[in-house]
Amino acid sequence: MFDLDRAQLERNLRDHPLVAPRLKHERDAQAAEAAVRECIYGEPVPIQSWLRSSTYQQVKLAFKQITELPVGVGDRDAQTRFIESNREFLLEHPHLHRLLQKVVLRQLPQPPQEEYDRLVTLPDGDPAVVSFENKIMADRVIFGLGRVIVDDFGEIITLAGNGRGVGANKILRGMYEALVTAAYIAKNPAEARPFAEDDAIKKWKLWERMVEFSPETKNSLPPEKIAELEADYKRAKANRPKGQKDWTNVNLSDRARLVDKNLYGFYGPCYLEPTFHAHATASGVGLRFRRTDEGVNSYKEITEKEARKALQLGHVLVLNFLSVHNDYFKLGLDAEIQPRLQAYMSVWRRADSPGA
Numbered sequence: 001m002f003d004l005d006r007a008q009l010e011r012n013l014r015d016h017p018l019v020a021p022r023l024k025h026e027r028d029a030q031a032a033e034a035a036v037r038e039c040i041y042g043e044p045v046p047i048q049s050w051l052r053s054s055t056y057q058q059v060k061l062a063f064k065q066i067t068e069l070p071v072g073v074g075d076r077d078a079q080t081r082f083i084e085s086n087r088e089f090l091l092e093h094p095h096l097h098r099l100l101q102k103v104v105l106r107q108l109p110q111p112p113q114e115e116y117d118r119l120v121t122l123p124d125g126d127p128a129v130v131s132f133e134n135k136i137m138a139d140r141v142i143f144g145l146g147r148v149i150v151d152d153f154g155e156i157i158t159l160a161g162n163g164r165g166v167g168a169n170k171i172l173r174g175m176y177e178a179l180v181t182a183a184y185i186a187k188n189p190a191e192a193r194p195f196a197e198d199d200a201i202k203k204w205k206l207w208e209r210m211v212e213f214s215p216e217t218k219n220s221l222p223p224e225k226i227a228e229l230e231a232d233y234k235r236a237k238a239n240r241p242k243g244q245k246d247w248t249n250v251n252l253s254d255r256a257r258l259v260d261k262n263l264y265g266f267y268g269p270c271y272l273e274p275t276f277h278a279h280a281t282a283s284g285v286g287l288r289f290r291r292t293d294e295g296v297n298s299y300k301e302i303t304e305k306e307a308r309k310a311l312q313l314g315h316v317l318v319l320n321f322l323s324v325h326n327d328y329f330k331l332g333l334d335a336e337i338q339p340r341l342q343a344y345m346s347v348w349r350r351a352d353s354p355g356a
Contacts, residue, residue, distance in 0.1 A: 009066070010040045016062040028055040035059035078163030078302055088347040089311065093157075096340055100318065103325050103333070104147050108139055131189075137196055138189035142328060145182040149175055149321045156314040165306025166277050166288065172310050172317075173274035176266065179317050179324070180252055183259040186328040191248060197236035198247035204233030263320065270313050312348055319344060 013019055013036055022032035031050040036059060037043040050056050083090065115132065122129050152175035159168040185192050207229055210217045218226070241249070248255075252271065256264040276283040289297045319341060326333045 006040060010036070012066050013039060013059070013063055016066060018058045018062040018065075022055050022058060028053075031055040032059055039063040074162045075302070078304065079161055081304065082161045082163070082307070085308070086311065088350050089315070092340075092343045092347050095343065096318070099322065099333070099336055099340060100150050100153075102336075103322060103331065104143075104150050108143055111136065134189040134192060138185050138192035139329075141185055141192045141195055142182045142325070145178045146321060146325050149178050149182070149318065152178070153314050153318045156310055160307035160311040163302040163304045163307055165303035165308070165310055168307050168310035168314070169274040170278045172313055173271050173278055175314060175317055176270035176274075177252060179321055180256045180259065180263055182321070183263065183324050184250070184255040186324060187259055194240065194247045197239060200229075200232035200236040201240075204229055260320075266313070266316065269309070270317065315344055315348075 014023060019032060019036065022028040023036075025032075031045075031047075031053050032055050034043075034045045034047070034050055035056045038045050039059065045051055045056065111132070119126075119129050119132055152171050155171045156168045156175070159165070159171065181195070185195060207226075221229075240247075250258070253264070253267050256267050275281075276287065278284075288300055288303075290300055292298050319337075322333070322337050322340070325331065326337060
């Protein structure tokens with residue numbers, strides 16, 4: 001049995017759908033109560049006939065179900081160490097979380113109606129119409145990437161909190177790419193269109209691969225839907241410069257350099273090194289082993305040092321996200337973001353100090 005609090009275990013058993021009705025039933029209540037006492041406290045059932053009753057069997061079945069299922073998922077020892085070693089961060093996190101919610105849990109405002117009215121008579125290719133559409137698309141892409149970034153940060157905390165630093169680093173990689181891409185599109189709104197159109201290309205490629213592997217997959221969609229997927233693919237492909245494999249010909253490192261020198265500086269620890277773990281590489285395998293005092297290579301299942309590093313880097317990235325969204329959407333949150341920046345310095349200065 002899992003190490004549960006006995007009183008909580010008793011409450012869980014009494015509330016179980018197999019037990020609660022028996023405890024309330026006039027004929028079964030005494031047998032059910034005795035069975036509960038036996039399960040929780042080891043008290044013998046006083047009447048032998050109760051041991052053969054369906055009530056007794058139902059209580060025992062319920063007890064088996066609740067004790068075979070864990071009350072939580074994760075590494076409790078690693079969680080305890082994480083809480084002890086990251087006290088300052090965990091005290092700061094609720095303040096940061098509230099600000100993140102304010103930024104992402106909102107609706108994008110619609111453009112003014114007069115803006116639509118002004119453009120409705122212009123041809124589709126008019127520069128004013130194209131610029132307007134680019135801005136709308138950029139807003140949606142940047143907002144969507146921002147929501148992903150915040151979720152990534154939460155996943156990093158969960159993995160780091162369970163001592164899974166390598167896993168946290170894998171998430172860090174995607175978080176960094178999303179942040180750099182959002183910042184790049186914020187400075188180059190026209191790039192939102194090819195970014196969005198890339199979705200049609202990837203969907204069609206995935207569909208082709210699925211049908212190649214399992215031809216009967218073709219029957220899972222109506223013909224008109226398949227035709228729509230192909231038409232969207234061809235349209236997006238036609239809009240892409242010949243020979244260009246991705247939505248942009250500017251690689252991630254150069255995108256980071258173009259938007260922010262600090263983001264560019266984080267390319268190594270936030271993207272390149274995590275890539276070693278996200279892909280099958282000799283470097284990634286090598287980093288999972290350590291040399292023991294006996295000269296033996298031992299696999300590191302718990303990677304708490306890497307977890308701490310990923311947590312700190314994720315904290316940096318999510319603060320950068322706040323700045324990007326605040327500036328681009330003109331949210332006016334400077335006075336709320338500044339204390340979080342100061343708190344970051346305080347959290348990690350204390351965390352890195354001797355004896356912390």
